[in-house]
Amino acid sequence: MRIVAVDVGGTNTKMCICDKQGNVHDFKEYATESYLGGPHVISRTLEKIAEYDHFDAIAISTAGQVNAEEGFIVYANENIPRYTGMKIKDIVTHHFHKPVMVENDVNSAALGEAYYGAAQSFNNFLCLTFGTGIGGAIVINRQIYKGANGVAAEFGHIFTHPLSATSGVEGLPYYEKHASTTALVKMAQLADPECTDGKALFDKIQSGNEQLERILDLWITEVAVGLASITHIFNPSAIIIGGGVMEQEDLVRRVEERTKSLLMESFAGVRIVKASLGNKAGLLGASSLFVH
Known part of the structure; x- marks a missing residue:
């Protein structure tokens, strides 16, 4: 299974292909340009995801409070203006027609450490x-x-x-x-x-x-x-x-x-x-x- 993993931060966004074993391929990082607002951040994320070929799912870690079940931003501070309320899961699913999951960045980091890092x-x-x-x-x-x-x-x-x-x-x-x-x-x-x-x-x-x-x-x-x-x-x-x-x-x-x-x-x-x-x-x- 090839998963596009995305980590949206206030300063930089990271992206890669992950497999089931936790191997990272085709890593890239770019400026989030968060000052331009949530809609711009997600639009740019879609463009960057589209640069990958042959993937099965998309997993997004993001700053802000996240309703992971429905995949939207409950609250984001002024670091990313107009991010609160954005329905990331719906937007990305509609664009790529692939399974999408969205989670808060620290929750994601904790899961990473649990399965692959210091908390195993x-x-x-x-x-x-x-x-x-x-x-x-x-x-x-x-x-x-x-x-x-x-x-x-x-x-x-x-x-x-x-x-x-x-x-x-x-x-x-x-x-x-x-x-x-x-x-x-x-x-x-x-x-x-x-x-x-x-x-x-x-x-x-x-x-x-x-x-x-x-x-x-x-x-x-x-x-x-x-x-x-x-x-x-x-x-x-x-x-x-x-x-x-x-x-x-x-x-x-x-x-x-x-x-x-x-x-x-x-x-x-x-x-x-x-x-x-x-x-x-x-x-x-x-x-x-x-x-x-």
Whole structure:
């Protein structure tokens, strides 16, 4: 079975052919041009899919809250304007007359890690990605738990601070306002305006900047507080954490140690593991919808 797998992100879209064994062929990546809006994003996706020959199905992983059963976008933020409400499954099915499945990007990444990556040995685990915000997925008995409306695991919007303690953060003090990569960079910029991204921050830390190291340590605590909270709720075997920032050497170990220091003893067996599939996780997870 040849499956066209698509991973629509706010910045870039990835696409490939996957087979039942999880092998990736004919990989390509292009700018999403999300600022032009949802209709443009999907129109361009159709054009790129049409460049492939001889495929049997189409699996789409996408940013935004997704009703996977009906294949439409329940809600998307301003990163992709006019994306909310788009009936992706209907549009793509009508265009290609092939079976189509649509899933949220972090749910797809979690499935990818479950079947092909870091979570292969875990039946019950959580998955979080740290980037512009914080995305989440809940896997119970190797199935995605979606909640009453299909949009469970918005971990980025749990509250880890009292409402009065916004500490300069715009809007409500959600977890992602304090523990996303965006939050880390903003914290660093207050101390050093040259820290315009994560790379600049970690380069300066490696050069011995003690003030930025202290800021990183505070951020690790922010991450750990959220992970400890959801561990006490779900009692998972593992938490898989991903996002570019987590590729930094020794960072996942520090997050795990800090998290375990906050846990009740009966929860301390949880493993915190770095995602292993990188930018292929969403593609492989989406394709698994037709395989598993």
